[in-house]
Amino acid sequence: MKYIDFHTHTYPDQPDKITAILSCVAPEPLTSFKNGILLSYGIHPWYIEGQDPEKLMAQVKEAAHYNRVVAIGEAGLDKVKGPPIDVQKRLFSQQIEISELVRKPLIIHTVKANNEVLLFHKNFAPKQPWIIHGFSGHPQEMEQFVGAGFYLSFGPRILYQEHKAAESLKQIPADKFLLETDHTNKSILRVYEKAAEIRGISLKKLAFTIENNFNALISIP
Numbered sequence: 477m478k479y480i481d482f483h484t485h486t487y488p489d490q491p492d493k494i495t496a497i498l499s500c501v502a503p504e505p506l507t508s509f510k511n512g513i514l515l516s517y518g519i520h521p522w523y524i525e526g527q528d529p530e531k532l533m534a535q536v537k538e539a540a541h542y543n544r545v546v547a548i549g550e551a552g553l554d555k556v557k558g559p560p561i562d563v564q565k566r567l568f569s570q571q572i573e574i575s576e577l578v579r580k581p582l583i584i585h586t587v588k589a590n591n592e593v594l595l596f597h598k599n600f601a602p603k604q605p606w607i608i609h610g611f612s613g614h615p616q617e618m619e620q621f622v623g624a625g626f627y628l629s630f631g632p633r634i635l636y637q638e639h640k641a642a643e644s645l646k647q648i649p650a651d652k653f654l655l656e657t658d659h660t661n662k663s664i665l666r667v668y669e670k671a672a673e674i675r676g677i678s679l680k681k682l683a684f685t686i687e688n689n690f691n692a693l694i695s696i697p
């Protein structure tokens with residue numbers, strides 16, 4: 477049984493047990509990442525400040541073609557941190573186009589911008605799947621995204637039972653979710669155990685479900 481950490485910023489501590497997608501943020505070059513690990517590559521709204529957006533975009537365009545880059549992102553919109561929303565929107569739409577061009581899914585970071593992200597999805601009508609990473613919304617938000625065809629990836633917030641994200645995870649259709657550790661030092665095993673408990677299924681069944689979802693989204697080189 478393999479655990480899948482759909483979105484992380486650190487190398488998995490047990491590579492034989494964990495398949496991870498490491499989130500690489502431009503302008504970090506691909507060459508600084510070990511071989512044999514799956515990557516996503518994109519412009520994160522937090523790290524645009526002080527950079528030349530054209531140069532960052534050129535890097536994303538190039539990285540997008542590499543086999544080990546299995547997804548574009550994390551890209552997206554953040555109304556709390558980052559440059560003016562217009563700048564973020566422009567870079568987001570360019571990354572949507574790259575995702576469509578190279579036929580790789582888009583991993584999305586959204587903070588207080590869910591409606592905008594939904595609107596982008598409606599307007600672009602992308603063929604590639606979109607995944608909201610670190611989803612922490614309540615069940616109504618979950619339903620909105622799932623209804624529009626999105627996948628949701630849940631992180632360590634679900635470890636807090638009372639958190640609205642745990643309730644969303646409990647209710648989301650089995651073929652629409654993934655799990656991740658993101659910037660935390662929490663173990664993906666722990667997130668799996670909690671997710672199995674929340675959904676009232678065995679760890680084995682959960683792992684099987686997530687593996688299927690992962691395979692539906694990601695082509696491994």
Ligand SMILES: [Zn+2]
Nearest residue numbers: 499550658659
């Ligand atoms: Zn991240």
